[in-house]
Amino acid sequence: MVGAGRGAWQQWELGTRNPSHTALIAISYVFNVNFEYVCGLTDVSTPPSLLxxxxxxxxxxxxxxxxxxxxxxxxxxxxxxxxxxxxxxxxxx
CATH class of the missing domain: 1.20.5 (Single alpha-helices involved in coiled-coils or other helix-helix interfaces)
Incomplete structure (x- = not known):
């Protein structure tokens, strides 16, 4: 749903590779969470509104x-x- 394969997800989770800016934005949209939350900059996961x-x-x-x-x-x-x-x-x- 975010345009990344299983291998890319595994590398992101293992910390051997970082997702692109575009992938981070897609993740925030797909999971309806703050972009800052996806980047680890806040503990507030819920976006203020649907963007x-x-x-x-x-x-x-x-x-x-x-x-x-x-x-x-x-x-x-x-x-x-x-x-x-x-x-x-x-x-x-």
Whole structure:
């Protein structure tokens, strides 16, 4: 999801290689945590707000995100599993 392979993740975790600036930004977006948290500069993991550049949002995206945020935890889990299923099957085609 962040554009890095298993080998790169292992090297990052072992400390033999550092993730690129782009990878750190991707990690913060994917896991919805502060960029500073990913870099080890703060213990506060939660970002003050959801930050998605406007250039990445199209049409109904913002409404979809706002609707998702209003779902219950159980509904969000269902949506996440559905998205995982779609992504997994999209790559098999």
């Amino acid at each position: 998605i550049p406007n250039s990445r949002l199209h049409g109904m995206d913002r409404l979809t995100i706002e609707t998702y945020l209003s779902l219950t935890s159980k509904e969000k889990e269902f949506v996440r599993r559905t998205m995982d299923f779609i992504q997994m099957h999209r790559h098999q085609e």
